[in-house]
Amino acid sequence: NAGVTQTPKFQVLKTGQSMTLQCAQDMNHNSMYWYRQDPGMGLRLIYYSASEGTTDKGEVPNGYNVSRLNKREFSLRLESAAPSQTSVYFCASRFGQLYEQYFGPGTRLTVT
């Protein structure tokens, strides 16, 4: 079991460029999440998907879009990157009504 995998691990973008962060889990989990971690701010929820076919906004959704491609995959898209989106992005998943989440290793994104 690979758990939760994220690609890429690192990315540098110029302002205005677009990119998609990929996340996949092989644990048959229903719910998937995207967070960003910034210094002094902890982890903040961007979007989540409670089940295949549904997505909902979290605390900080502006500037992002998501796609729940199937039960395994949940992608995060930046259409026009801004320096304020420089952050470490974590994907997570959880099973059913259990509360603990399993996190991927993160993607470090820098927007110049």
Place this chain on the structure above:
Amino acid sequence: DQQVKQNSPSLSVQEGRISILNCDYTNSMFDYFLWYKKYPAEGPTFLISISSIKDKNEDGRFTVFLNKSAKHLSLHIVPSQPGDSAVYFCALSTGNQFYFGTGTSLTVIP
């Protein structure tokens, strides 16, 4: 407005002593409370949790306490070990949403 606060950014403790990490929240809507541990360049990993209907949960060296009237959550690690050195996040749940604290960096000195 930050709904979950960890007011101590860092904490240093001698090996073998107790580590106490604290977390305060402002909203009574949260129904489940968790602690995660994070090493550099890795994702957070789940440590221990507690339901809002309980006030204490223990798992080996780790104990979580919940004081709902004070809106306060704490994690006790005893005895502390050097391998416990990491950043600890509290996380509070309401429905499908989770709110994380800002983290406390724990250093256990051998």
